[in-house]
Amino acid sequence: MSMEFSVIKRYGNAAINHEQNLCCPVEYDTKYLKIIPEEIIEKDYGCGDPLGKIKEGDTVLDLGSGGGKVPYIVSQIVGETGKVIGVDMNDDMLSLAKKYQREIIDTLGYDNVIFHKGKIQNLKLDLNKVDEYIKENPVASLTGFNSINDYIFHLEESFPMIKDNSIDVVISNCVLNLVSTKEKEQLFNEIYRVLKKGGKAVISDIVSNTEVPQELRDDENLWSACYSGAMEEKKFITAFENAGFYGITIDKRMETWTTIKDIDFRSMTVTAYKGKDGACLDKGQSVIYKGPFKHIEDDDDHIYQRGERTYVCEKAFNILKKEPYSQLFDFIEGDEHHISNDDECCASTCNC
Template sequence: MEPSKMYNLVQSRYSELASRSFTEHTAVAENVAKAFGYRPSELRSIPPNANMGLSCGNPVAVANLQAGEVVIDLGSGGGMDVLLAAQKVGPTGKAIGVDMTRNMIELARENAKKANAYNAVFLESAITSIPLPDATADCVISNCVVNLVPTAEKPRAFREMFRLLKPGGRLAMTDILVWKPLPDGMAMDLSLYVGCIAGASRVQEYEEYLRNAGFEQVMIVDCQKDLNIYKEVFVDQDEASCGCCQSGAGGSLKSGQSIAERAEVNLNEWAGSFEIYALKS
């Protein structure tokens, strides 16, 4: 599928997520967040619908953010990590969220107001071309987003991270990576794509992207989390009649239950949740 079509698919899915009611989705989202390292106290400190159940880790917890720093979150969604980062960098710092989906940006801005996070700002932009000056940030974070970037565009995303960091700046991300090439049935499963697995890179590829962009001291760590927690999300999405995950969306899914929902499919066999660290010298 062409990159433009993949971007449209992702935007459609995440726009729908941003617009829906979170009354019933909150419990699922909380389960996912806790499974990937968020503390209950962190979740209580932000508006409930800032957590959308889309995480594969907790980058703020490992980014070692300091008061006064500028941090950029790539693919900021409902604003969860930006709001948590804003708490860390304090009033003399700034937390900047970047997301290409307008409904997500609007939701995140509403959540920032509710949280009185005046040092949090949100930009509507693709993460491959961000309207910010070179050397803006001390730290770049991202949470399960780069896997949504089409393969042909992934190098651009990493070059943009490098450009935005100050000399001596650091990258602290969480993402889904695959152990081995996915079979065609899984690779073409749209619910697995918007669920951050079908578009994931292999570990070696990810390291090459980082080094080719100019990063040094690259470290990629398997967090050994259970990805099958995502099956709760897939089922919850279908109950909400997610249009992009149904038959006919892009022509890649057959009617009926998606691969992602089948009990016999062990997602951990194919993919894992990783923490990614790197430095710009």
């Protein structure tokens, strides 16, 4: 049995009968739970709360949306002007999420939630459309198999399930660890692809204090229980960096949830931002780091001394004015006496 099949089977059963040992218990603001049926609430399996940075009007993508509890909470946070997209590959979970959708819409007075069948490591491919195509075009030969592959390519290129640069906030709660190790890099790249410039990913997931050995990775029960597919903490952070994110912040690092063969597993919630791309132009702008440390260094090797004026390029200046940096600095607009004649960069030491 493949790990993916074991995950589908276990969570399919958990959509029908509550399983207590899946991930960790999570509590949300009870005011958002009033409209959500008890069946959905009791069959929610998570390990953290990635909802704190969502605001009214946002378009939010929930990776591994399960029975729909989190999307229906988020629908109330973003309001009528916002939108919530849930993606899950499990038919039973999707059926549970849709079971009460009309009832919830009638209670809220608006419809802003949609669910897609798909893999979170490939947000271009709508698996419902693939299912429909296969039903209409059963595979009976190599020609039929090639036809399906051509159709999949056509869907991904011309009709992506989630478009590039279309999402304000990507959230996920204890799901990334279920994706195979070889596909995790693609998963982080997909999160980056779908986010708008200035958008953010807020991810709660199980991590480990050291690398999980292959012996545990081969254990289907531990994998589907969210443990053996967990990333080591530092590699989890590095995966965001490698995908192009900046402002990567550990919002919450829980106490050890369980220990298996001397490996500690815990929940960690991380926020990361998209939008560092672009030219580095000198506009004579500068910042003053306010403390509390004597100096700090950013991801692009800029060093900011406490209380000293530091010239930065326009791109870095605009990034620092936004979360999560803005409270750390004072900002000084253009100084015409400092502007370089070089339109490309503010200084030879600027690596951004």
